[in-house]
Each structure stands twice: as C-alpha cells, then as structure tokens.
Amino acid sequence: MAFDRTRIDQLVKPASVAVIGASADPASVGQGVLKSLLYGSVFEVGGARPFPGKVYPVNPHHSDVLGKKCYPSVHDIPEPVDLAVLCVPAAAVLQVVRECGQKKVKALVITTAGFAEIGAQGRILQEQLAAEADKFKMTILGPNCLGIIRPPESLNASFALAAPKDGDVAFISQSGALSDSVIDWAIENRFKFSLLVSVGNSAQLDTTDFIEWCETDPHTKAIAVYLEGLKDGRRFMEVCRRVSRTKPIVLLKAGRGAAGTKSAGAHTGSLVGSYRVWKAACRQCGVVLANDFEELFEFSGALASQKRSTHNSIAIITNGGGAGVLCADYCEENGIRLAELTEDTLKTLENKGMHKAYSRRNPLDLVGDALPERYKAAVDTLMSTEYIGAVIVIQTLQTMTDTVEDAKIVIEAKKKFPDKPICCVFMGGSFTRPGSKLLVEHGIAEFNDPRRAARTMAAMLGLL
C-alpha cells in the first residue's frame, strides 16, 4: 500500500482525544494517558503543556475520572472524536476498535500488549484488529506501544512518565519502555524532540512510514531511530535514501549478534551476518549508524543544528597537547583526515599572535595559557581557511581559561561559517559548565571527551 501521510497527520494533529479505559487507579495505563493529555505529563515537569483540544475519558465503571466527566462508551460522547487511545485488555480491543469505527474516529493508539509479540494466537488477534480498522479506514499506532508525543502540538497521547520539550529531532522507537527512559534521560541532558513515537508491533504503521512522514514535517530537522527489526528492508532503503538527502537519519540497531546467520554451508552464508547487511544497507541509503543511545541523540542533535559536509579535512584546536593528540587518534580511527597546515596559514596565525611554543601543526596546540584572544585568532583563521572543512575546538581547564568567552568565539565563528561543522570538547566539570551550556544553547555539539567529539564529527562528515 502506498504511503499516505494523512494517516499520520491524523495521529499527530487531532482536535479531540478519547481515552478508552481511563481509570481511577493511579498505577494504570489508562490514568497515565489521561494525565498526559490533561496536564502534559504524568509527573510534573517544567514546560509540560496540557492538550489544547477536547479530552474525553471513557470507562463504563466510572462517572468521572480526575474530575472529568467519564462516558460509558465512545458512542456516548456527544461530539466527534479524532483520536482514541485504547487502554483496555487485549480481549476487549477488537470490540472497542469496531465501536470507534462506527463513531467515525479517525485514528487509534493501541497501548495494549498481548498481540503478535506473544505468538501465533496474538498474531491472529492483531491481524483481526488491523482488518477491522482498515474496514473503517482508521489509522492504528501499535498495538503494544507507549503512544505518541508531539510537543509542537502540545499533544502527549502516551503513558510516558515525563514529557520532552519542543525540539527539532524526531525519535521513532520500536521499544516503548526504552522511549520512556529516554525521555527522562533526554530532559536531564537537554535533548528536545519534534516527535516521539513508539511504533510497537506495527500492525499498520511502521518505522519506515514515520521516517517518510518526517521528510516534510516542518518541525523535524533530524530523525533518530531505534530499531529491532523490520519486514521490508528494500522499502526502508528506498525511503531513507530519499529522506536522508534533506533530513539526516541516525539509527541505533539492536540485535547485532551473529544470530540469524543461518547458512546452508556456503562461505558467504556463514560470513555475512545480519548486522553486516544492516551496516551495508545504511551506508547505501545515507543512514548514520550509532553505537549506543548517547550517540543516537548526540548525532541527531548535532545533525539537526548543523549542516553536514563531505569536505573531510579537519583542524583540531587545543590548549593542551595530550587532549589534541588523543582527539587526532580518535579522528583517525573514524576515518577523519587531519588537514596539513600550510606555511601561509601558519604565517596568518603568527601575525594574529601565537605563543612562541605553539605547535605549528595540526592539532594546533595554542599552549596552556591561551586566553580568548588566541582562541579567536585560531578559530577565525582556520574556519576561514578554504582547505579546512571542519573544526574541533578543545579547551582544557587552566588557571586563566575563560570558558564563556571561548564559547562565544566559537558561536560567532559558527554564524560566520554556517557550512563548516564545528564541535567542541570543553573538558572539565562545574567550572566549564557555563561555557558548555552556552555552546549547546547555540546548537553546537559539546562533549567532555575527545572520542565522542570525533565520533560526532565523523557523523557530520558522513563517515559513519
């Protein structure tokens, strides 16, 4: 079936939402979803906003839940319902899907577990509910999912404990439980999202559909995907090849072991494991592969805020020799090439004021006592040098280091040269935090560790 983006529009931009299975039990999914809609999140978080549209709790056993009038069934709701979130037991789902269809609900989020993930019987039930929804042309997300969060529309149709802030990264996850932890962690680590969706068992909409939808979503600048598996690899490649031209896609793929390497005995069969194929496929369709969750969000965050480049020739600026050499090692491991500084470049640097003992080569060691002026001379010179495609700025903490001023220099240079990727390693703790915070606020990736900076740079240079 050809992709129809209005299906996902219906999930993302409803005017009214019914919570079926809304419950008075604070430990229930039904109450979690209702709280998310009414207050913005289950737990109080700064910035969480209530859903601006209508919210209808549905449960035959209650007359009201959390102070809202509760309806015995969707049929009893006097107004039209765009989206229904199902929090009812698996055995009741099919009946509720039918009722929603009759009510002309446009889209369903089915949080309930106990379908294809439990085996053959569950698979049959899942096929039945998908067929029922198709009959009424309803969109389904799930079953067995956490729900969907769309910060720009103030929609939190999930039972996630907290709600992420408005950002420009869409996170598409096959795991619901992981999404929940990720949101909590993301808030702590200043990551923000344009969309957060847990696709669950994908009875109808799958990961590829959401990637395709993000292509023209004005709020999304980069796409982060957590994936365990999918059915149609060729379609995934075709969609990603097109989408990744305008919106970077970063993937964390679970299941990297040799499992699945069934072979009938030929060499190739035993050599080519499924993760090797995933790596090849990603490379062929421009998807960046992350090794872990930190990378997934670091890469997608950096790619959302900065332009990618294919000019693989970078400069490292540092005020500490060791950090520079380490960073150069990590760059080499990840296929990043260090530019060789020409005599002309060195002359320009010296005219602007270098320490007598500065390194005269890449990594450019400004020497430990470097004040912001020397950083400015180095950053401005190297960012404006044509044969240098990107820059990593390292700052170790010395007595005279002015971390906020150094950060401002990088931010200014980034504005002047928006096509050149730049990332920073401001090493330290509470003393460097004001500088690193400022960088992150201005969309510049900052790390406490040269290895992670090199990895992110490799992602921005299309090397991963």
Added chain:
Amino acid sequence: MATALGYKQSLSLLEAYGIETPVQVLVRTPEQFDYAIADRLRYPLVVKAIPTDAGHKSEKHLVETGLRTAKEAKQAFSSLVQRASGTPLECFVIQEQVKGVEFIVGSKKDDVFGQTIMFGMGGVYVELTRDFSVRVCPLDTEHAKAMLLETKAAAFFTRDGFRGIHASLDATARLLVNASKMVEENPRIAEMDLNPVIATANGCYAVDCRILLEQKGQ
C-alpha cells in the same frame, strides 16, 4: 533447506550474465577425458571432480592443479577417480589454469533486505581473515569499485599492484555487477559462492561456483 544447483546449470547461468569462466570441458568418462586433453586445451590444466552435493572441493581433495603435460593430467585424473570413489559425482572438469589474484565473490539472500553481494580477499582463507565488503543488491559499477577498494585487496588494484601483481579493477568490478544482477533477477538463489574468482591484469574469472536454491514453496 536449500538444494544445490548442478555445476553444468550453474555454468550456463554464469554465462547468461556475462560472468567469465576459464576455458573448461566437462567430462564423465576416461575416454572423454583423453579426447578433451588431446589438443584442445592450453596447459597448465586443473582437473576437478564435481560431487553432486557440491561440497568444498579442496577440503575433499578433489582438485589437482598445475598439470603441465598430458601425462600429468592423466595421472591426476586417475588418482581423482580413485579418491572420489564412493562420492556421487556429477562430472569431472578440466580447466585451463588462470594465474592471478584469488578473491571470493558471494551472495546471500537476507531475510530483511533480500539479495546481498559480498567481495573478499583470498579464496579459501577468507574465513580466517574476515576481510570482506558487503552491499545490498543491485549494484552499479561505481559502487562495485568502492566495494573492491574498501578491502585490503585494494593494493592489487593500484597501477603498480602489490609486489608487482596487478589485478584489473574494471574486470573485477564488472564481474561483481554481473553477479549482483544475476542473483537479483533470480530470487530463488539463496546463497552463492564464486570461490575462487581469479583476477589477472586484464580479466576476471569465476574459477569455481556453488549456487544454492531455496526449496520450492519457501
């Protein structure tokens, strides 16, 4: 489960896709053998016994290489006949020996992505070195070349070659593209090994092949 495609059928499939193989003759009897080597083939020769189950031939010692004269070839043949006794055979193959660099080209049908193609260094040692590259099919010439150059085999494709041994990048890439086209257009192929593939300064030949088909109804 999969079944092996016979050697003769495999060869015609390779031919249909423009995958070059060494000059070779398939024989079943000593009379046919004598006739074949009489004057039609250029020495040195290779003689192989092809079992119907298409296992790894060198492991079963069913290959004799570097045969320089008709006498050597006949000796090799009779010793093969002896060693192969008890093994059901499809045929014997007499090949003109190609001198060059040994590679492996293979394919595997992946559950998610379908046909994939693999290129690696060095015939039988690939399981040891694990130096190989993989792509999802189909493949164009540019990507095929990138695949060749990302393995250690890259050294052989430079102008000077490795220690003076040069392999043709164009011919090897062409074989890779053709093999990719072959498996892509024949989705019943579950796995394929062209092992070894031997590249010379101006050609590239599939010296041995093993093609496994999905059982019908799978």
